[in-house]
Amino acid sequence: MPESNEEILEERPARRREASEERRQRILEAARSCFGELGFAGATVGEIARRAGVSNGLLYQFFRNKEHLFEVVLGEIIRDWVRAMVPREADESAGAALEGMLRRSVDFCRAHPLLPALLRGERGLQLSRIQGASRDRVQPHRDLVASILRRGIEAGEFRADLDVASVADVICQLQSDYSGRAYRRDPAFPDSPEIIDAAVRFMLDAVRVG
Amino acid sequence: MPESNEEILEERPARRREASEERRQRILEAARSCFGELGFAGATVGEIARRAGVSNGLLYQFFRNKEHLFEVVLGEIIRDWVRAMVPREADESAGAALEGMLRRSVDFCRAHPLLPALLRGERGLQLSRIQGASRDRVQPHRDLVASILRRGIEAGEFRADLDVASVADVICQLQSDYSGRAYRRDPAFPDSPEIIDAAVRFMLDAVRVG
Amino acid sequence: MPESNEEILEERPARRREASEERRQRILEAARSCFGELGFAGATVGEIARRAGVSNGLLYQFFRNKEHLFEVVLGEIIRDWVRAMVPREADESAGAALEGMLRRSVDFCRAHPLLPALLRGERGLQLSRIQGASRDRVQPHRDLVASILRRGIEAGEFRADLDVASVADVICQLQSDYSGRAYRRDPAFPDSPEIIDAAVRFMLDAVRVG
Amino acid sequence: MPESNEEILEERPARRREASEERRQRILEAARSCFGELGFAGATVGEIARRAGVSNGLLYQFFRNKEHLFEVVLGEIIRDWVRAMVPREADESAGAALEGMLRRSVDFCRAHPLLPALLRGERGLQLSRIQGASRDRVQPHRDLVASILRRGIEAGEFRADLDVASVADVICQLQSDYSGRAYRRDPAFPDSPEIIDAAVRFMLDAVRVG
DNA sequence: TATGAATGAGGGTTCATTCAT
DNA sequence: AATGAATGAACCCTCATTCAT
Structure with missing residues (x-):
């Protein structure tokens, strides 16, 4: 023994x-x-x-109950989602970093179709704590986007007059929108490569210098 | 008599x-x-x-039943929403037309906070007919945006190389996003004037010529 | 004028x-x-x-209410049913009278398919008054059958030792059974001519002298 | 242990x-x-x-639901009813077998007053499966009665010219009629010993040789 | 620790009946 | 006399949650 x-x-x-x-x-x-x-x-x-x-x-x-289970599931998936989006070393330019984030976000959601339920803020239950948990993850991500924007501005790659915080909000919104489409599977809201490409270009054209 | x-x-x-x-x-x-x-x-x-x-x-x-009531409510609100967004004569330039639409959409949703429930595609019920009804309204609206885009391109106001259909999709998405925030009342997703202004500028910067 | x-x-x-x-x-x-x-x-x-x-x-x-309407409907139909069964002058012998009654009862019910609902004593409602109304019609009909039985006995056509009242009950029961089959339309309980013929013979064999 | x-x-x-x-x-x-x-x-x-x-x-x-519960209740009771009726060894003659069946059926129904609800084919619910279940039991019982009739014919006890199948139908009908009266508790349709005796005699007189 | 039988409040829906018009 | 909009009690059924084992 x-x-x-x-x-x-x-x-x-x-x-x-x-x-x-x-x-x-x-x-x-x-x-x-x-x-x-x-x-x-x-x-x-x-x-x-x-x-x-x-x-x-x-x-x-x-x-504790069904809602608690939902919170935990959601918290985990947001954590993984935010992790999946962080820029890679290869994303040298700020624009490449933004594009990489959006594309990785879409890819992640295609593989983890629950996330969009949070992103779209499903109603009918006490969302207070869920929103809290969400905010804890969402705001840091926006801050990350904002820091990329600042890097782009400093590098002369992005417009100097951007309202960094607000533009970060818009970019994060677009990221979650087109990531969420993988989940909806609604032909009226396609997530085809063409649409994703157009969203990427839209985003870059909005922030890049003329 | x-x-x-x-x-x-x-x-x-x-x-x-x-x-x-x-x-x-x-x-x-x-x-x-x-x-x-x-x-x-x-x-x-x-x-x-x-x-x-x-x-x-x-x-x-x-x-007929609860779901039918929901359909009717939704149908009415989408009808009114699409109506509220149509460009005014005063919107002379294509850019002004786009800006006006987004702002009117946001204003409309502040006054009619149910609409976003549809826009976010709430789940858990037979959405087939609802999605159908929605699509009947959503696609025409996208077409309207597309026609504005084409007008802007012809006028030399917008970039000539826009993928009109896809960009219209992105713009409509942003419209519903920021319109929906009035409904969520979630501080993590604000609909402050600053945010709306930023979204408008973001949209215009993305489509206007350098 | x-x-x-x-x-x-x-x-x-x-x-x-x-x-x-x-x-x-x-x-x-x-x-x-x-x-x-x-x-x-x-x-x-x-x-x-x-x-x-x-x-x-x-x-x-x-x-007065739904039940009262049901009572009236039922009362009328029983009245008509009993009327339809009374022996014709052509039914000279007692046996012919019994056979005629049964066959006319079946024919009547084929044309008026509601009656059997009463005959089968549908439950789930206050039957007291309905049963009363029914009894008012049913007992006279049994008495009529009994009088035919007595005539048959006196004529030497039927067994002398019949318990007239009880046998009248059995015969009325058979009449309503096979009349009711027109209503059920259940293949397990056919109302084919063969079955009706067999019921008639059964009835006559049971009461006729050897 | x-x-x-x-x-x-x-x-x-x-x-x-x-x-x-x-x-x-x-x-x-x-x-x-x-x-x-x-x-x-x-x-x-x-x-x-x-x-x-x-x-x-x-x-x-x-x-599964109320109807399923009804089906189970009905299936059990029909099973027990058919079991209760099978002829005993003591029923030596065919006539004794028929009489025994009818009396045991009546006795069983006095103790299990639900059965007649099926026998009378209560309406207003999906009876398809119930009728199926019923038919599965009812026809075998009729066949049993038919075999007794054939035995009686062979033994010279019953008339040779009986339409065996149809007469079995009539006899089974009488059995369920007078069994059902225990359930109705309607004085207009008594199940007194006298009535049962009369029904038994009626049945035997109808099939026995003159 | 793990079970799943048991609970019961609450859901959507129907329909006999009433009553203002 | 006639309407049919309106009522509301009662129905069957679901399911998150508990607790004896």
Whole structure:
């Protein structure tokens, strides 16, 4: 018996914790798919539990209630979304950085179709805390865009008279708009490459010097 | 006696019809406020009836069901929204026409805060017919924007190399974005005059010649 | 002007009464068809009024409520049914009288498919008064059958040891059973000529002397 | 310790399952009494739950909806009814077999007063599947009666010229008629011993040789 | 820790009945 | 006498949440 008593005593809780964490993750994954397909109201706790392969009651050990579960799912996805957008080293010019962000944002949302639910601010539930969580992530991202704008201005690449904060808002808005279209799958709001290209050019033409 | 017999005979039904129509309007008004505040799922038939000062059952004399009521509310508001945006004669230049549209759209939505619910494509209900109704209005509006763009290009006011259709899509998107903010009342997504001004400049800088 | 004042004064009410009676009949006719197709619970006051070509409210001028209307419809049809069954002069023998009654009952019900709803004692409503009305008609009919049985016994045509009252009950039961089948249209309970012939023979074999 | 590990591990669920099964039975019992007294339309889910001493929602864990509950109740009762009627060994003669069936049917229905609701084909609900289920039981019973008739004919006990299939139909009809009277409790349609005796004699006289 | 049976408030909808016109 | 708009109680059913096991 190579293991000491202590290790044995600790091992089981460790296993337990692992198993528990895995179940938590399974629930979150099921919640992502349900909320993404059906929205908050359409998704039922029962269906989430079923897809996670656990009982109804177990959800309430990890999450206060359905809304809390939604908040957590949303918080995680915004975190990942913002992470995915940060400029790469290869984005040397400020314009390339903006373009890269928009394109990576669109790509990310094509792969994670839940995010737009937040971005479009789905209603019908207490959004206060959700908005809070969202704001915590959204504002830093806008600040990042603003810093790129400032870099572009300093480099003489962007117009010197931009209202940096407001323009950052507009750019972030466009990013979420065209990212969200992957989710809507509504032919009236296409996310074809042509449209994305046009949005990129629109954005750059608006900020670049004549 | 200036009234003919016919008019007298029809008078009573006319009174009734008036009263009935007024109640229909009260229901629509209540529905607008409920759907606007609470979304489709959050709004209850009972609350709508309560705010309209009528009984639950009366709603079903005018509207097939809750969803039909929603469709009618939406259809009316999109109709009015599109109407409100059409360029005025005073908008002589193409740029002035675009700016006027965006500003009028924002103003309209400040006064009619339900519209953005459609624009953001609220989920969780049978949207097929709603999307259809929406598309019927949205595409013509995009075409209108496209025609303004073409006028600006011909006048040498806008860049000659614009992808007219796609740029019209982007502009309409921005219009609905900043119009929608009046509805959200989310400080993270402000609709302050500064932001609107910035959005207008952003749009014009993107399409005007250097 | 050949008409006296009195006649004029009376004529209009007379016309009115006629028109009123005609509407009452239209309502009854509509009620027969609705109750027959849909049963008591399935039939709605609105549909009956629609088929009669009158307003909802008018029904309540002629009938206390939906149940009262049902009672009247039922009472009329039982009256007609019992009338239709009375033996014809041509039914010389007692056996021929019984056979004629059963066959005429079946024929009547094929033409008036509501009756069986009563005969089967549809539930779910206050049947007390309805049963009363039914009993008022049903018992006389049983008595009529009993008198035919007695005539057959006296004539040596039927068994002398029949319990006349009880056998009359059984025969009336069979009459309503096979009459009712026209209404059910359930292939499991056919009302084919063969079945009716068999029922007739069964009945006659049961009462005739060896 | 006579119990194996497996048994111990299963014991707790077993308790639960027992309790659950008992509640299911209480619901079925309550449904029987409600449907029997009030019919399908008259019985409400709320009243059934109240009589069963459970919540409204629990019914929907066991049964898809009200109609499904009705189907199950009906299926069980028909199954038991057909079982109760099968001839006993003591019924040596064919006539005794027929008499026994009718009397046992009546006795069964006195104890299970819902059955006749099916037999009378209550309307106003989707009867397709119910009729199917019923037919599945009813026709075999008719076949059983037909085989008894054939046995009686072969034994010289019954008339040789009977139309076996049709006569079986008539006999089954009489069985359900007089069985159903226990349910109606309508003095106009008595199920007194005298009436039952008369029905038995009627049936036997109709099939026995002169 | 994990289950899932059980709860019950609340949803949308129907429809017999009334009453102002 | 006749209308039909209006009522509102009652229906069936869903589902987030709890708790005995």
